[in-house]
Amino acid sequence: MTEKQNVTDWFIYYELVNFDKHGEAMMSELSCSDVNVHYRNGITMLMLAARDDRLDVAEFLIEKGADVNAKDMGGNTALTWAVEWEHFNIVKFLIEKGADINARDNNDDTVLIEAAMGKNIDIVRLLLDKGADINAGDCRALVYAADLGRLDTVKLLIEKGVDVNARGKSYDAHTALMCAAQKGHLDVVKILVENGADINSKNNEGETALDLARKYGESAEVVEWLEKNTKQAE
Incomplete structure (x- = not known):
């Protein structure tokens, strides 16, 4: 320097x-x-x-x-x-x-993880097309996108083969599904489950996506949908 x-x-x-x-x-x-x-x-x-x-x-x-x-x-x-x-x-x-393209900052985040939090899907697509590691940082790109309700980004990451059940070291080992459920993003919850997200997976506190949806109460629709689909998965 x-x-x-x-x-x-x-x-x-x-x-x-x-x-x-x-x-x-x-x-x-x-x-x-x-x-x-x-x-x-x-x-x-x-x-x-x-x-x-x-x-x-x-x-x-x-x-x-x-x-x-x-x-x-x-x-x-x-x-x-x-x-x-x-x-x-x-x-x-x-x-x-x-x-x-895969350089990490002091928080161990890559530019793809940063892009996934934003609203420009074209940047996310460009980074993926140029070889960005889709699963970097315990798939935080997917986790953050799900947490923020970035449906198009979630869809793109799934399309490109992201691990939908990855757990981050942060968020108490929440999966993307848990984050989406906690924040009340029904469309994101649905697309994740439809693409293999484990609806019964638990975080470090032993909570499922349904538990988090009930606990934080962001969306009654998410709770209702998860209740119905959790029973079907049992």
Whole structure:
């Protein structure tokens, strides 16, 4: 990691990324600067470009030698930032330029796990098509998507072969079905069970999806559906 204390250089980058100024003088100054400078929390200019959906700036920085896999203090790369802010074109560009699609942050999350929490299904599909590990982190991509009620993402992950009965180390070893039931996402509950999710599986507290649905009371429909289908499964 290159640590650089030159505030002038930082503001040249910051101005370039955040404002629409592309004069020859600024480009000339930028080309003489360290494109891998890290600032507060380890953030790089490429990360800011990814956050702000500035493909032009990202292209320029990469051309000048920016490290596409540099990490901030949280273990996030520019690709993580692009995925978090749901900028499809930046995500695609960074992958094409060699971004590590299965890199993990300090929470052991991959960009696929991050994408599964978002609303851009095209990014999830792109990551899977480019080789993202669908079962990384105890299938947290599926667990998080189910917890948030991201039905389309859940369907896509199932279609691509995710383990529907995987248990995460977090969530008290909840499965995706347990998370969906607890949050009252009936459509997600149904699609998971229809694709092999174990309706009688128990978490670390000995609770099933039905127990959690009753306990948290987010949806009477989920409770009713699980009661009916649990009896059929017994």
